[in-house]
Amino acid sequence: MKIQKLVYSALLLAVVLQNGYSQKAQVEAADKKYEDNSFVDAIATYERIAEKGYKNEKMFQNLGNAYYFNAELPKAEKWYGELFAMNKNQEAEYYYRYAQSLKSTGKYDKSNETMDQFNKKSGNDKRAKLYASHKNYLEVIKANSGRYTIENAGINSESSDYGSALVGNKLIFASAREGSTGKVFEQTNESFTDLYASKISPNGKLEEPKPFGGKNINSKFHESTPVFTKDGKTVYFTRNNFLDGKKGKNADKVTMLKLYKATLVGDTWDNVTELPFNSNNYSVAHPALSPDGKTLYFASDMPGTLGQSDLYKVAIKNDGSFGTPVNLGATINTEARESFPFISDDNKLYFASDGRPGLGGFDVFVSKIEQDGSFKEVQNVAAPINGPQDDFGFIIDSKTGTGFFSSNRAGGKGYDDIYKFAETRCNQQVEGVVTDLETNMVLPNAKLSLFNEKFELQKEFTSDAQGHYAFEAECGKTYYVRATAANYVTKESKVATSTITGKTNQPMALEKVGCQIVIGGDLAKCFGIKVIYFDLNKANITKEAAFELEKILDAMKQHPKMKIDVRSHTDSRQSTSYNEALSNRRAKSTIDWLVKNGINANRLTGKGYGESQLVNKCSNGVECSEEEHQANRRSEFIVTAMN
CATH class of the missing domain: 1.25.40.10 (Tetratricopeptide repeat domain)
Structure with missing residues (x-):
């Protein structure tokens, strides 16, 4: 602008x-x-x-x-x-x-x-x-584009119109249109800007704008970018350094911008006062309020600014006084220009910047404000809000996804125009299949629950005959999916949805409660026994191995007719013949231990398979991690009979 x-x-x-x-x-x-x-x-x-x-x-x-x-x-x-x-x-x-x-x-x-x-x-x-x-x-911006539909707001003049705010059923904005101060601003050869109001009709159309605030608000110099408290009785706005009929200048005879406050007395805006952190030597402009009204955000080039202008915040105390302004820091500010902040009801900071990768000029960016006041990663709002020229002054109703922004893009009526937009809601679907962790069989009729990041229940679903479930969710959110099924341990998984429309896959593999013994089942998996450990290159039963074998011993005593086939496997890091002989000795030692501890030998069979049944790629000559080799060194206790 x-x-x-x-x-x-x-x-x-x-x-x-x-x-x-x-x-x-x-x-x-x-x-x-x-x-x-x-x-x-x-x-x-x-x-x-x-x-x-x-x-x-x-x-x-x-x-x-x-x-x-x-x-x-x-x-x-x-x-x-x-x-x-x-x-x-x-x-x-x-x-x-x-x-x-x-x-x-x-x-x-x-x-x-x-x-x-x-x-x-x-x-x-x-x-x-x-x-x-x-x-x-550019690829990231392209992927995030298309989330809004835009149109000219229908209230623009042939001069500059920009910097809007909502109060009640009215849009308040700055304009240099005919009928404002009449004085010409030399930098633009346009009139100085005043504040105007346009009533929003029930069908969303904006009615003919009228001057807003009377002479107490609109002076003979610039007024712009208002923001209102929730009750609509207090307004903060930007104005040239001008009060009580006097225009203030710094030592270089430059008139800075300042923030002012006014209150509604009856039907009249009155009690115009400048904020205490203004200065004749730097500018303070473009106010925004937090949803609770306790924090004021603004742009300034005051001492301590990181770039040409930075975003700041200041606490509004209960008595109406102000704290000390705090720079929002390098997460938000760059060496260039950050300006036009806006805080949505869902606590997101929208702002304009020409210091970040974008489509040209000012782009609108957004960052979520965390509970501790920190900011999440800044994201470009993308096209069609942003384009090759200046886009700024973004305000949004987070509940409806509608709002306004300002731009000097081609095709406008004046130099800067106000546009209205509607969010094409980003749609995400969290879906997956519920399965048995051990057998990978699908589990129908499992109960799925979707919780938000505060663990508040959002939706429930029952998996279908194919074990499939699906939830409609919002984009760019954190959720928790909880799955429960009879005879299975409840599982809960964290899932973060994408910022673009699509599906987020979250499979849910459930572990059985206790141990269900079936013919062909592996008691090692049932009891979580990954391997019966032996000393290196030996077949002697160690204390650690005896602890694991006690589980097998107990199960066989509980089921006197159960028969087991003991299978021992090695990795590939010795010769094939060596590994086969070693695994045979270990299988025999395992059977001998069980017999020694009371299991009849006719209930036990066993064999060593060496490296002949690897579970992964780690054969001879293939580079593998220790973890990958470990997966091949395993013991199996396969149930061969139950009667």
Whole structure:
């Protein structure tokens, strides 16, 4: 947006301003306008000179910057292109701005090449690190796109309209349309913005906007980006440094942005006061409230800011006073611009940034706020909310999935327009098959329960004849699936659903309660005996082996007619003949121990199979881990008769 994409309409622009270097009077005059933030006039002068074939490195920098900071990125791309054609040895920041501008014209390959150069030049810049660690960002954004349908909100003018908030059945927003202050803002040649209100009819259509808040809210300078308390009786909003008829400036005669608060007295907005952490020397703008109304979020370039502007939060105390502002930290903020925060009712932080891999200009990003106040991984909201130019001011009703955002994308009515959107709800299905852990047979009629991350029961299901179950679930959520069945141990598994529409497979293999002895069954599996251990290269029964054999002994005494075939196996790490002989000796030692302890020999058979029945790939010459070899060193006690 032209007017105040964030706090750069004040100090940020002053930071990037350059002194005029041209020897020609026209260039000097344009530079003076540029330094005074009169970008529109400066652009016209610079371009007239450039059209005559005059080339000047500083002029191309200023032209590129003027369009870049006025959010006209396609035009910025043209002049940054001229700059780099003239001299590729530019400061790192120009590589970043050029890369961002290239995205606005769809030149993503060239943008990525320019970002690679920025990465080399910028050293420890977080923007470079984010790009380097997310080289596939376009594929990720593409995969997450299509979750919203958008349309023009129907209230836009030929001027700038942006930065909306909901209160009751009204949308409140900033506009430079005809009928606002009438004063012209030199940076844009548009009127200063006022706040307007548009009533939302029952069918969702927005009615004709009317000025909001009266003269106590709308001054002769900029007002924008309001946010309201739940009861609708308090509003926080952004305004130029202006109160009681006076316009404040810093030492460089730049007017900063400040946050103000007003309360509703009867039908009138009154008691306009500025917040105590404002300053004449830096900007504070674009307020947002936490769902409980106890925390105020905002954008600022105050001391301690990591980039050009950062997001902050401050506690609102019970008596209405404020705590000390806290920077949201490097998880959220970059060396570039973070602005326009919004906190949804489900405690997600939405914000605009041009410091993260995106589609161009400002993109909207989201991060879940955890209970301890930390932030989960930041994600790009993707298309169609985000596009090649500036997209910002995102607000959403998390219950309905509807909301509004602002953009200067092509096809709009004015410079910045407000769009409304509806979320195409992402659909996930958690499904799987319930089976017997030992036999892998499907288990019909098992009870499945779905719990959310707080272990609150959401749904229940009974597995069908094929053991299959399925739950409808939300995307990007953590759930717990619990399976219960008669004669089986209850099992619970954690499952995280994908952030895109699809299915999440969660098989549930259940272990039997106790031991059900059947002909052909392996008592070793029944009792969890993986192997009867012997000393290395020996067949003597150790104390550990005797402990395991006691389980087999007890089962055979409980079932006097049971007969067992003892089978001993080795891994492949000796010769075939050696392994066969060793396993035979171990099978014989096992049988001898059972006979010695009271089992009739005619109930026992046995054999050593050496390495002839490996359960995996680990044959001679194949590299395997110790764990994989261990799987082949096993003892089996196969039930051959029960009567």
